[in-house]
Amino acid sequence: xxxxxxxxxxxxxxxxxxxxxxxxxxxxxxxxxxxxxxxxxxxxxxxxxxxxxxxxxxxxxxxxxxxxxxxxxxxxxxxxxxxxxxxxxxxxxxxxxxxxxxxxxxxxxxxxxxxxxxxxxxxxxxxxxxxxxxxxxxxxxxxxxxxxxxxxxxxxxxxxxxxxxxxxxxxxxxxxxxxxxxxxxxxxxxxxxxxxxxxxxxxxxxxxxxxxxxxxxxxxxxxxxxxxxxxxxxxxxxxxxxxxxxxxxxxxxxxxxxxxxxxxxxxxxxxxxxxxxxxxxxxxxxxxxxxxxxxxxxxxxxxxxxxxxxxxxxxxxxxxxxxxxxxxxxxxxxxxxxxxxxxxxxxxxxxxxxxx
Amino acid sequence: xxxxxxxxxxxxxxxxxxxxxxxxxxxxxxxxxxxxxxxxxxxxxxxxxxxxxxxxxxxxxxxxxxxxxxxxxxxxxxxxxxxxxxxxxxxxxxxxxxxxxxxxxxxxxxxxxxxxxxxxxxxxxxxxxxxxxxxxxxxxxxxxxxxxxxxxxxxxxxxxxxxxxxxxxxxxxxxxxxxxxxxxxxxxxxxxxxxxxxxxxxxxxxxxxxxxxxxxxxxxxxxxxxxxxxxxxxxxxxxxxxxxxxxxxxxxxxxxxxxxxxxxxxxxxxxxxxxxxxxxxxxxxxxxxxxxxxxxxxxxxxxxxxxxxxxxxxxxxxxxxxxxxxxxxxxxxxxxxxxxxxxxxxxxxxxxxxxxxxxxxxxxxxxxxxxxxxxxxxxxxxxxxxxxxxxxxxxxxxxxxxxxxxxxxxxxxxx
Numbered sequence: 001x002x003x004x005x006x007x008x009x010x011x012x013x014x015x016x017x018x019x020x021x022x023x024x025x026x027x028x029x030x031x032x033x034x035x036x037x038x039x040x041x042x043x044x045x046x047x048x049x050x051x052x053x054x055x056x057x058x059x060x061x062x063x064x065x066x067x068x069x070x071x072x073x074x075x076x077x078x079x080x081x082x083x084x085x086x087x088x089x090x091x092x093x094x095x096x097x098x099x100x101x102x103x104x105x106x107x108x109x110x111x112x113x114x115x116x117x118x119x120x121x122x123x124x125x126x127x128x129x130x131x132x133x134x135x136x137x138x139x140x141x142x143x144x145x146x147x148x149x150x151x152x153x154x155x156x157x158x159x160x161x162x163x164x165x166x167x168x169x170x171x172x173x174x175x176x177x178x179x180x181x182x183x184x185x186x187x188x189x190x191x192x193x194x195x196x197x198x199x200x201x202x203x204x205x206x207x208x209x210x211x212x213x214x215x216x217x218x219x220x221x222x223x224x225x226x227x228x229x230x231x232x233x234x235x236x237x238x239x240x241x242x243x244x245x246x247x248x249x250x251x252x253x254x255x256x257x258x259x260x261x262x263x264x265x266x267x268x269x270x271x272x273x274x275x276x277x278x279x280x281x282x283x284x285x286x287x288x289x290x291x292x293x294x295x296x297x298x299x300x301x302x303x304x305x306x307x308x309x310x311x312x313x314x315x316x317x318x319x320x321x322x323x324x325x326x327x328x329x330x331x332x333x334x335x336x337x338x339x340x341x342x343x344x345x346x347x348x349x350x351x352x353x354x355x356x
Numbered sequence: 357x358x359x360x361x362x363x364x365x366x367x368x369x370x371x372x373x374x375x376x377x378x379x380x381x382x383x384x385x386x387x388x389x390x391x392x393x394x395x396x397x398x399x400x401x402x403x404x405x406x407x408x409x410x411x412x413x414x415x416x417x418x419x420x421x422x423x424x425x426x427x428x429x430x431x432x433x434x435x436x437x438x439x440x441x442x443x444x445x446x447x448x449x450x451x452x453x454x455x456x457x458x459x460x461x462x463x464x465x466x467x468x469x470x471x472x473x474x475x476x477x478x479x480x481x482x483x484x485x486x487x488x489x490x491x492x493x494x495x496x497x498x499x500x501x502x503x504x505x506x507x508x509x510x511x512x513x514x515x516x517x518x519x520x521x522x523x524x525x526x527x528x529x530x531x532x533x534x535x536x537x538x539x540x541x542x543x544x545x546x547x548x549x550x551x552x553x554x555x556x557x558x559x560x561x562x563x564x565x566x567x568x569x570x571x572x573x574x575x576x577x578x579x580x581x582x583x584x585x586x587x588x589x590x591x592x593x594x595x596x597x598x599x600x601x602x603x604x605x606x607x608x609x610x611x612x613x614x615x616x617x618x619x620x621x622x623x624x625x626x627x628x629x630x631x632x633x634x635x636x637x638x639x640x641x642x643x644x645x646x647x648x649x650x651x652x653x654x655x656x657x658x659x660x661x662x663x664x665x666x667x668x669x670x671x672x673x674x675x676x677x678x679x680x681x682x683x684x685x686x687x688x689x690x691x692x693x694x695x696x697x698x699x700x701x702x703x704x705x706x707x708x709x710x711x712x713x714x715x716x717x718x719x720x721x722x723x724x725x726x727x728x729x730x731x732x733x734x735x736x737x738x739x740x741x742x743x744x745x746x747x748x749x750x751x752x753x754x755x756x757x758x759x760x761x762x763x764x765x766x767x768x769x770x771x
Contacts, residue, residue, distance in 0.1 A: 078686040085686070085744075235769055242762050249755040256748035259684040 028232040030215070033222040038108035042211070043240040045105050047247060048098035049204075052136075055091035056193065063143070065189035067182030070145035071265040078262060089255035097247065099137055099281050102130050110319065110339050114217040120320035122214065125207040127317045132200050137279055139192040145185055150266035151276045153188075154180045159289065162302050163310075181268070277353060284349035285309055381421040382433040383413040400505030409466055416452060417441055447487060449496045450478050477576035484576075493534060500524055500574075516574075519558050521567040522548050544568075547624035566592065585623075586616035593617075599709040631667070634708055635660030658713040662720050663704055669727035670697050676734030683741050690733035697726035 013019050030039070062081055064073040077084035106126065109115060115123035142153045157180065161171030176183030218224040230236060278286050288309075292301040315322065323335050387398045401407045406415070414421050419440035423433040434440045444452045454475035456462045463470040478484040478497075486494040500516055501507075507514035515524040526545030528534055535542050548554045548568070556565035571580060571588045580588045586606075590597025600606060600616060609616055615623070620633065620641050633641050636648075636657050646652035673694055680687045700723030707716045 075686060075689065079689065085740075235766070238762055238766050238769070242759050242766075245755050245759050245762070249752055249759075252748055252751050252755075256744040257684075259686070261684065262686055262688070264688075 024212075025233055028212075028215075029229040030232055030236050031218045031222070031224065031227040032230045033218065033227045035108075035112055035219050035222070038104075038112060039216055040240060040243050041101050041105040041108060044243050044247065045098055045101040046204075046208075047240075047244045048094050048101055049200075051094045051247075051251070052091065052098060053197070055087050055094065058087045059091055060193065065143070065186050067145060067185055067266075070143060070185055071262075074144040074262060078259075085259060086252075086255050089258075089260045090251050092260035093251055093254045093258075095137055095140060096280070097251070099133050102133050103281070106130055107339060107343065111336055112217070112219040113323070113335070114219075115320040115323075116217065116220075117320075119210070119214050119217055122207060122210040123320050124317055125203050125210065127319075129200065129203055129207060131313065132196060132203065134281060136192065136196050136200075137281060139188040139196065141279055142180075142185060142188045143192065144262060145266045146263035147266050147270065147273060148263055148276065150180060150268070151272045152278050153184065154272075155276060155286075156278060156282070157184075159302065159306065162300065162306055164303065179268070280350060283353045284346045287349045287353040381412060382424055382430070383417075383419070383421045385424075386430055397504040400502075403505050403507060405506055405508045405511075414439075417443070446492055446496055447490065449498050450475055450484065450487065453497045474575040477573070480578075481573070481576045482578050493528075493537075495528060499528070518563050518567050519561060521569055522554065522558065525568045544624045547622075551624060551626040552628045553626060583610075585618050589617040589621075595706050596709045599707060603709065603711045605711050629705075631660065631663055631705070634663075652711075655711065655713050659708055659711075659716065662713065662716065663701070663708075666697075666701050666704065666720055666723045666727065669724060669731070670694065670701060673697070673727045673730035673734060676731055676738065680734050680737035680741065683738075685737040685741055687733060687737050690730045690737075693726060693733075694730040697723050697730060700726065 009019075030036075059077065062073055062077045062084065064070060074088065077088050079085075081087075109123065109126065138153075138156060142149045157171055157174045160174055161167045163170055172178065174184070174187070175181070176187045218227055277283055285305075289302055289305045292305045294301050296304055319335075323333065384398055384401070387394055397413065401412075412421060413419075417440065418436075418438070419434045420438040421433060423438075432438075434442070457470075458472050458475045460472045463472055479488065483494045483496070487496055502515060507517075509516050511517060512519075514520065522545050529540075530542050530545045532542045545568075549558065553565050553567070556562040557567055569577065570591075572578060586597055586600060596617075606616070609619060621627075621629070632639055634656055636643055636653060640656065640660070642652065642656035646656060674691075677687050677691050677694060681691065700719050704716050704719045704723060707719055710716070
């Protein structure tokens with residue numbers, strides 16, 4: 001802290017008031033209990049997001065967002081650019097790991113009831129960030145302009161077109177026309193590198209501010225008065241670092257042993273390849289839509305499916321107000337049961353999609 | 357021609373098109389109660405292209421189908437004075453068909469693109485000449501197309517639909533008894549069925565593949581002479597035909613009166629070509645004419661070895677690229693490039709028809725260069741893969757060390 005009290009520190013303090021942050025860091029502590037492990041997934045998601053930002057910026061140096069050049073530019077990145085293969089593979093693998101970490105973070109917050117008063121808005125901002133991650137995944141999947149991505153986007157945007165009232169508008173808005181074309185690619189590129197990052201940055205700032213303001217929650221099963229605490233820096237951050245280094249090692253291993261495939265260039269006139277599947281985090285919804293009958297009591301089955309998932313998404317956002325704010329620790333309530341059922345549903349439907 | 361004129365006197369095709377088919381035909385009413393060949397025209401009429409276009413019995417046989425049984429007997433509707441000609445003789449059939457099929461004014465009413473030269477061609481064919489000379493065994497229109505129940509050529513059930521043609525010709529040409537007086541072989545249909553063309557057309561239903569009439573003509577059917585064999589094959593195999601025409605073989609074959617393509621490839625039993633056909637070792641064909649040590653013998657050996665060498669190099673490059681691709685390396689560009697090398701190999705095989713190793717040099721060199729580049733790309737991809745794995749191992753060790761140090765630090769902080 002000598003530096004903080006130095007002449008330079010005083011100079012900076014006078015102009016920015018930065019010692020407030022320093023004080024905050026010095027005094028910030030977090031609870032320590034048997035569920036602490038799950039709290040590292042928030043930091044892990046944030047770290048993987050940072051990896052996405054860094055590798056994404058590097059990919060932008062060579063990527064060209066047009067139907068004529070996108071595939072070739074990614075091919076160039078993977079074959080000609082020094083370590084381009086590593087950056088592209090890490091970006092793709094990290095995207096998947098980030099969404100997986102976000103899901104784990106969300107479910108752990110649900111089971112540990114971290115959304116209780118006064119952290120409702122932390123939950124809301126977090127759940128919206130999860131949806132943004134999915135939107136990142138959906139828009140980024142098309143960018144290499146390969147066959148599988150082309151047809152998966154076609155199917156995905158077709159589904160959006162079924163939404164009542166705004167469906168046709170939504171479809172044209174997403175595609176930039178009636179069909180998936182170069183206009184869709186340019187549009188998705190815009191979403192992926194400008195709109196979504198801007199919204200995510202704003203929402204992430206709010207989320208992190210709220211986490212900072214309220215501190216980490218303590219699960220109802222743990223007495224907050226009796227739970228020991230540890231300093232955020234260095235104790236918690238060092239543990240975070242262990243996880244992040246392990247994540248880097250995992251990403252490097254995946255990129256070197258299982259480089260992310262590029263596939264064949266998209267051809268709008270070619271027949272759709274057999275067994276098109278979206279990314280794994282959309283598969284359970286895709287599979288559900290396959291099982292819903294075409295018509296249920298004169299209502300379009302696909303429409304019902306979309307409404308079901310829309311309502312589920314809405315319920316996820318307003319979860320803090322669905323569950324009683326205070327509940328004795330020994331009474332678990334219905335929320336964990338619903339959480340487990342949702343996990344089982346996602347796992348079973350995804351397994352069915354990959355096994356059939 | 358006089359037969360056609362005679363028939364024209366009693367059968368007016370223009371009138372036949374104009375006159376609507378009677379709703380109730382006496383021909384049908386009587387013949388549907390008869391048996392055997394007299395019932396057949398009634399049974400087959402609905403599938404007949406002529407019937408479908410509005411024609412009926414009297415348009416070919418004359419007579420008046422409108423005279424009903426109530427208003428007169430069969431003898432009235434089949435009265436020669438009403439133009440009834442009855443069953444045409446085998447010599448008359450082609451002329452009868454030609455009344456309509458050689459008249460563009462008539463045919464364009466049904467199909468503006470219809471040919472009208474079949475009868476003229478038929479008269480120049482072996483079948484037509486013998487038919488006109490009174491030979492009752494040679495084919496005429498109805499033998500191939502059917503007399504009643506004539507289907508359109510594009511109809512898959514028609515005997516003249518391309519995949520059915522060999523069987524239709526074979527009905528006579530595979531009949532040893534029938535062919536004995538003509539002293540021609542009877543194994544053509546069988547051989548064609550085993551050939552690369554027969555397999556493509558009849559087994560794989562590839563309608564681009566040739567059948568009997570593609571080489572012999574259909575209405576003007578005649579065996580191609582020795583001089584014109586290359587012209588026949590060259591209709592489809594244009595490059596080979598062109599190269600053969602410029603080769604030394606053309607003159608040599610002409611001098612020895614050998615048919616151009618068929619000398620090496622046969623005529624009906626044309627097998628799938630392979631590199632084994634050239635060179636000096638069994639089953640190569642070259643030693644049949646070229647003595648050991650001769651210039652032709654040495655040229656054949658050189659062509660064979662160069663082609664085999666290019667094929668081996670392309671295969672080796674392909675294997676290396678596949679290994680890299682299986683390991684997840686992005687090698688789609690070199691794989692595509694390799695396909696261009698395979699194109700060169702195919703082109704070199706075509707260039708064999710120049711029978712000159714020097715003429716193949718450019719194509720072979722291009723192919724070898726592509727094979728070398730592809731192999732190099734594959735080796736580079738495999739080297740990159742090894743580099744990545746080594747890099748991964750090094751970075752994993754570094755990361756594990758860092759994790760270990762962090763854990764130590766955490767432990768010390770706890771203490």
